[in-house]
Amino acid sequence: MxxxxxxxxxxxxxxxxxxxxxxxxxxxxxxxxxxxxxxxxxxxxxxxxxxxxxxxxxxxxxxxxxxxxxxxxxxxxxxxxxxxxxxxxxxxxxxxxxxxxxxxxxxxxxxxxxxxxxxxxxxxxxxxxxxxxxxxxxxxxxxxxxAGTAEGEIWRPMRITERHDETPDAVSFVLRRADGRPAGTFRPGQYVSVRAELPDGARQVRQYSLSGAPDGDRWRITVKHVKGGDGPEGEVSSWLHGHARAGDVLTVSAPFGDLVLPGGEGPLLLASAGIGTTPMLSLLHHLAAEGSTRRVTVVHADRTPADHAHRDELHRLVRALPNATLHLWYEEPGAHAPEAARGRADVTATELPDGLTAYLCGPLPFMRAVRGDLLGRGVPARDIHYEVFGPDLWLGRD
Known part of the structure; x- marks a missing residue:
């Protein structure tokens, strides 16, 4: 005070x-x-x-x-x-x-x-x-x-054991500790930092959500290639896409992040767009592994089905939860996603139960729009949580 x-x-x-x-x-x-x-x-x-x-x-x-x-x-x-x-x-x-x-x-x-x-x-x-x-x-x-570490001592070498090209712009890496020890547990929805040494000698750091199940043996991250356009090209994402292969060793932090599930059995809304699907996948893996019967409403928006990273995995996870529903929006659904709506995500038309806790991840305009719609439907601000990578230009305080 x-x-x-x-x-x-x-x-x-x-x-x-x-x-x-x-x-x-x-x-x-x-x-x-x-x-x-x-x-x-x-x-x-x-x-x-x-x-x-x-x-x-x-x-x-x-x-x-x-x-x-x-x-x-x-x-x-x-x-x-x-x-x-x-x-x-x-x-x-x-x-x-x-x-x-x-x-x-x-x-x-x-x-x-x-x-x-x-x-x-x-x-x-x-x-x-x-x-x-x-x-x-x-x-x-x-x-x-x-995290069980001294102040600032967060880094560990981790070996890439698998690389998967998920979409033309997204690649996932499965990581294990280079010393053979278990990767360690994390809370579903958390992220890690990756420190990459670039050609000019700089060691730039970026955060990526842990997109797989909270497995203490191995971790998975999914990286979108930031190609520039309206802003600078992503230095670390470009390096990872162009150079990181199975067998390579990355410098990775301990897990952090507070976009984690509350206890209890209350209903949930998991709303994402683009690569913002990654923390939601981890949350869904956790719920499925628990055999959760919570009511879960999953909302995702993307450009096209082909641009939707881990699309099939998302469908499988939602089907594994008895009280989960999936709502998809694509700017161009095409013939491969007849279940999806065209355009941007609209939660105003989605049936939402009372007392839900909402989790948002995606571009800032998407999160601002969804948060505004939820507030308009009476969801308290304290029950709306979000994750943003890069500078927080939103600064929601509730």
Missing amino acids: LSEQSTPVVRATLPVVGAALADITQRFYAKLFDDRPELLRDLFNRGNQANGEQRQALAGSIAAFASMLVEHPGARPDAMLARIAHKHASLGVTSDQYKLVHRHLFAAIADVLGDAVTPDVAEAWDEVYWLMANALIAVETRLYQE
């Missing part, structure tokens, strides 16, 4: 700071990478830095956290903090790095806002920063403990 002294200062300066956050975060990253160029080379996603999405996400998270401190002093954006903390843990972020970020962020604030940063203003926003940082450090410490 923000102190009584700082609350009115943050409330009064939030509009000014918020309006300048884009400039502040741009200056911050420039200072950070001038000081520590290896962070851009080996930790931060260079594509997201180039297109500005990482700056937008950082600015949004700071503004969202500060706004909640002054508008709802008895609450905390726990969902947002959990997503950030899981992502940080999957990158091996350590608590000492928050001091480095603090130094360059507040230098950037001073550069952009100048004399407006009085001692009182600096002290109040310093409190905001450390409230957020310490909350994240606490969650990340717990995540490392649960």
Whole structure:
């Protein structure tokens, strides 16, 4: 909770700071990478830095956290903090790095806002920063403990034992530990990071959902080839598609991510689009292995049946659950998917039981649309969960 002294200062300066956050975060990253160029080379996603999405996400998270401190002093954006903390843990972020970020962020604030940063203003926003940082450090410490690893020591060599081309743009890899030990358990819906050494020597990191059954012996990830177009080509996905073969060894993190099932027997909605199907497959594998009788509504949207990765597997898993239904939408269904509707997913026309918990994964426009439709149908925001890969430009706080 923000102190009584700082609350009115943050409330009064939030509009000014918020309006300048884009400039502040741009200056911050420039200072950070001038000081520590290896962070851009080996930790931060260079594509997201180039297109500005990482700056937008950082600015949004700071503004969202500060706004909640002054508008709802008895609450905390726990969902947002959990997503950030899981992502940080999957990158091996350590608590000492928050001091480095603090130094360059507040230098950037001073550069952009100048004399407006009085001692009182600096002290109040310093409190905001450390409230957020310490909350994240606490969650990340717990995540490392649960993973059975020291802070930041998340990496392990894993050998590709199988490679399967699922669609023209998606390939799956079955992974086992290179030392022969069991891969380890994970919670269905979680992801791992893959660190790839690229031709220029950079070691870029990307996250991929564990798309198979929660098998302690082997893991499976499915990687979509990001080909560019409206944005930069995916460096790691391009490298994996072009170079990774059975027998190769990848550097892979422990599993993280909070898109996991609640206990109980309540109804579920699993809604995905494109490669967002991957965490849903893991959840369905888990439910099928348990012999679950929960009511499960599965919604998936894709371009065509041929572009739908693990399409047959999804059908099999839904058939294995006695109270599951599958609703498919394809932009171009063709003759091979007579059961599918044409166009974009529309949950407004889908029968949904009361009291459901919803899980969303896919492109941000898809998730925003589905979440809005669910809210319109009376599903509480707290019961709608999502996974986003790349900078979180949505920042749902419920």
